[in-house]
Amino acid sequence: MRKPSATRRSTVARRRLGAVFAVALSGLGVVVPAPVASAATVDTNASYVLVNRNSGKVLDVYGRATNDGARISQYTRNDGAWQQWQFVDSGGGYYRLRSRHSGKVLDFPSTADRTGLVQNTDANRTSQQFRLADSDGGHVRLLNRAGGKAVDVLDSSTADGARIVQWPDTGGTNQQWRLVRLGADTTPPTAPAAPRTSNLTCSSVTLSWSASTDDVGVAFYDVYHDGQLMTSVPGTARSVDLTVVPGATWGLYVNARDAAGNVSQAGPTVTITVPQCQADTVPPTTPTGVTATASGTTVAVRWSPATDNVGVTGYEILRDGTQVGSTTGAATTSFTDSGLAANTRYEYRVRARDAQANRSTPSAPVTVTTGAACATALCSITRVATDTDLPWGLATLPDGQVLYGRRDAFDIVRLDPATGAKTSLGRVPGVAGTDGEGGVLGIAVAADFTADPWVYVMHTSPTDNRVVRIRYTGGVLTGTPQVLLTGIPRNKYHNGGRLRFGPDGKLYVATGDGQNGTWAQDLDNLAGKVLRVNRDGTVPGDNPFGTPVWSYGHRNPQGLAFDSRGRLWEQEFGNSVMDETNLIVRGGNYGWPACEGTTGRCDEPGFIAPERTYPVAEASCSGIAVVRDALYLACLRGARLYRAEITDDGLGDVQQYLNGTYGRLRTAEPSADGGLWLTTSTRGDKDSVANNSNESILKVELGR
Template sequence: MARTSLARLAAAVVAALAVVTAAAGQASAADTLLSQGKPVVASSSGGCCQPANAVDGNTATRWASAANVDPSWIYVDLGAPYAVDRVQLTWDASCAKAYRVEVSPDTTNWTAIYTTTAGKGGVENLTGLSGTGRYVRVYGTTRCRTDASKGYSLDEFQVYGSGGDPTPPTPPGTPTLVSDTPSSATIQWPASTDNVGVTGYDIYHDGQLCAQVDGTTLTGTCTGLNPATNYGFYVNARDAAGNVSQPSPTLSITTPPSDDHQPPTAPTNVHTTSVTSTSIGLAWTASTDNVGVTGYTVYNLVNGSPVAIGASNGASPSAQLSALTPNTTYHLQVTASDANKNVSPPSPALDVTTSSGSCTQPVCTVTQVGASDDVVWGLVTLPDGTILFNERDVHDIVHLNPRTGAKKVIGTVPNVQSTDGEGGLTGLEINPVSFGADHWLYIMHTSPSDNRIVRIKYDPNADSLQTSTEQILVTGIARNKYHNGGRLRFSPDGKYLYAGTGDAQNGDNAQNTSSLNGKVLRINPDGSIPADNPFHNAVWSFGHRNVQGLAFDSQGRLWEQEFGNSVMDETNLIVKGGNYGWPSCEGTSGSCGNSAYIKPKHTYPVAQGSCSGITIVRDVLYVACERGTRLYREVISGDSLTNVQVFFDGTYGRLRTVEPAPDGGIWLTTSNNGDKDSTPHNSNDQIFHVSLGS
């Protein structure tokens, strides 16, 4: 639909006058703007003009319906029931002549609180309204411009009122085990309390939602578990307003073994499919099992003792061994396992000698350069080639010389509090342009009240963290046991700092552009908000579940990695103001039909993913995965990810962080033991240097 700059200017001027009038006394203290940045749904929309534009606080953007469709509508979800007393509509030229403003508790039953057949467009400030609802809708029945090429178009849809319920329930009490089987666990817990009322409980294990019950039920069962496996269960409470409590304490349960005590048969016919100076491709005849094979492990016999050097997660009878030593003989055996952790006898040994010569593979040698007994999270390379890294649970920053292995704790970040899960000291970043002059370390961490971004100066002469220089840049990112995000990344030009956040285990946060959770954030280095941010706050993109990977390619484009729940993880190419679909859409699974949702560039089954850090070297994306215990290598071609390869499958266990090394290789960290409990000094993490080939 056409629009003129004059019409836009007039609308902006009228809107500004309306705001001034309201500030002068038309709006009472209880007359609060409720709708800005909230989730919004429309009957239709044009490609330029998505529904979210109507609640972004910017009259230069708009929602437009499909042309020549009567009726058409748009509604906003306020997140809780409110008493609505005023609605202000800022129309584009394609306004509504006849329309209703309606409220609803559930999007099914609507009550009109304003009706007109004489709408004239411009700014319509509808005062003296009276109605209560969580959802508010504008329902147009007759267009101002009735020719077939026109529809309805709103610059801004602003709902004002009072009430609501901002108070979350109290945390549920400590869960206890009712019963368990090899594939399920039933737990119970003391009730949460709420100022209005608890409407439901969400049951999680290890950050993954596994069951939901109503607010009067205090037991729940999670299914789909594996036998003889340890899980950490906890419960969150919800109320009708969508508030989510902090979590209950964690109940650790090891499921009993099944009655399957028959191991798979030994793999046979182990043979090579490829041999280079640094890699061996293996294949074998699949094992059989009375229930089913779930995976294989490849061992190298060193002085007669087996050392695991590879795996095949799943039933695929093949593996790729990487980062091997040239001109070296490996004595290889393969075993199979089932879900009850029964292990087959080993295959006959196969001796394979790597060829001599230089590496011709994408991934070459691996050298351990450091270790930590705490969770290694954020990592940066200083100009002299040494490393700083965060220890998540003990809240220290450590200086490591990768050439000598020497390390030193340079300081403890103040006001950090862990979450008995995955919160604590997370992101670490330096400005690639100004660090040599200003020495700021940019840090993301969980505090007693929230997640936040701070900066603290590093003194290179004293090799210490100058905690007295701390500046708090961003606060108010909600915290929970899991889903705290944490990754930081500067743009290559050093102008903007980006941060990945989690939804704090409340999916509603992800679609609310007034919330900083479930987002990619963008701020100036001093914490101020860039003038061109799409929602006039720190939010750059939204609809994310738990963002833990950010990286820029050679074109200056931002790629993002996020955890799915139980179906798939995803890699996204981030665009300004983009909506990536969570919680309706997990990867490409769920209710993904909304044209406003941006599809991921690659997805990963969670059993082969649960990926955290990413980096880009020579326009190749490297993805470090925890549950998947692997590193993905993916070539960026245009806006696609191609030639996806897997390295280190099971070789080093869980992988968390990957960063570029100054020699064109990468730093890679493990995340083994203690990475889900916030207990200091109970991990066994390694830091590797990985050299890269062609």
């Protein structure tokens, strides 16, 4: 688990844009072209990471310590300040290596073999001075002036945390270091082109592409499906064999990355539909033992498991002959149907399905009559409007009218909740899609909207993500948008996009990592962050780093909401294992890319643990809302609504609703009358094609 921490140490240095990430693939044995230094070319004004030739790992201050005597180890590269070193000239061809994290220098306390390397206050002692001796392949050996011995990875270990010691100079690869200068290259490669697939089977496929170009050289290609990283390969590769899931429909694409960590825009998407491994025409058996129990206007349906010659993959629930929900997995044998009419008789049946969409006959019917009044959280659900485009951001005006953005059509619509009437307020200028999840994203209005009527919008442009505001007068959007924030990196996916005004009157902005995980840890970059700005885009004086950054270490946050205590909750997409709900604190580091949920290197000092995690297959939640200190999460892949009680200690009494009833849920927002707005995102949400959807805007009446 990540160790909770309310603050981040102020000694963390700010890296320049485009810091290096390449050696994360050192386990592949990749030799990465990069701006390297030799004994003759070291720059005392630059920062370096030192990469061991044997292990591919880098010189690291263990545990990010700042005290004298803290040990030095090797660790997987993340380019944190605790892995950055500056060469200070001591004269006579010797240098001291100063940590950008602690300000201390490398030191050997004695001249004995196997003495561990530590950091100490800079006294310019000979034990703190090192000569760079060139080795082949652009590597150097670091020879200590006091003992004449080399900086060595103990026992040639390749493990994270292995000790760094001194040992007589043998020239071994565990004594050779590659000096990679940070910030020397800020130009990303071009996008890979012409993706194509071959050799598609039920378990694998070959993806090929045309080469990208770069001013220095492409170091890696990162291969994704639908925003999830699958693998990375060396820059010399033009194809890769991928493992796929039978029956899945995936959009595959490739990003290029250079040695300085600059990531290209994503290449085009190629869609595959994976065949099943064996023909199966046998449906599951019919579920038995179906019961339905009413509690107010909610009905709980339960049944006994069905069987199948291959395997049951889920169940579908029919209400009065129409499918109203579904479950995933053979073990889930219950469903909660919410928001029903009072004093009404309903008939339920259940059918089982397998991986090849064979369905059983429906079960025998059971009937139930709802109670006279709502006794649960969700009392009624009304489809107020539909749209052929994706309703992504949504905000409620003081008069109860609703504004929502059409993501791929780039316009904003006013919705009358009473009649369902829609009025287009016009397109947002300067928007460009990303052939993925870009367009018009978050929308927000301030609490004093009536007196100061601005509509705040986050959108992708041809070059970046940005936040603008547009005047709303006379019931329409008027004038040229004012640009409040620019330079937020964009890509096909991972654009974040949610906006929320806090009780402090500041605007909070969720930004994705732009498919470059190192940016999430880079305080000089606006990607992978929660930002906080004044309503005119200026930086509040109490922000932790003197920039818009409020918290960092986020992958792709898309949910922001405040509770009655003024605490900020955030919902974040994981890659393929865990999504997470976070409680955001000023200056907090939430761990990405080292940590996903509670997996990975989550014990790094200073990382803040999530309040709750969810398997990606059951979540992928995008929008969140707080109503009467209950947190509601609208989930895409999970196709459900989570509800959790907010307590002093976190989240409790987590329940699921609408499981499969309305498909993928994108946005959750409080309504003016104490209810909830939900929007769906069931079609066309992984491209930038306008009006290829069939979506719903739902009004939820809440009970307790």
